Amino acid sequence: MISTPRLSWEAITLKLHNPFRLSTGVSTTRKAYWIRLTDDEGWGEGTIPPYYNVKNEDMTSFWDSASLREIAFPDDPAEISSWIGDFWMVKPSPRPRSNIGSM
Secondary structure, eight states, rough: OOOOSSSSEEEEEEEEEEEEEETEEEEEEEEEEEEEEEGOOOOEEEEEOGGOOOOHHHHHHHHHHHHTOOOOSSGGGHHHHHHHSSSOOOOOOOOOOOGGGGG
16 A cells, blocks of 8 residues: 555535536536645546436545555556556446337
């Protein structure tokens, strides 16, 4: 185990100036995350829209686990997929079935 976490994150609630509307509902806020690498090696912001069916807890658990991994972050963007590997697999929630065809 490494002694210093490789990254930290902070949740931020953004208040949308214009509500975000989909057929499934309306959002007036969006949860975003400020992600910072140790020693200010990098930082960024990320959001996962609700229609991606990824729970905030799953995403933050992944970051917590990634921050403690011994394997260094990749320097080349082409190596990101192999670095993640099967370390975290998103299992999308089943989408509700439409009854449009039965009308």
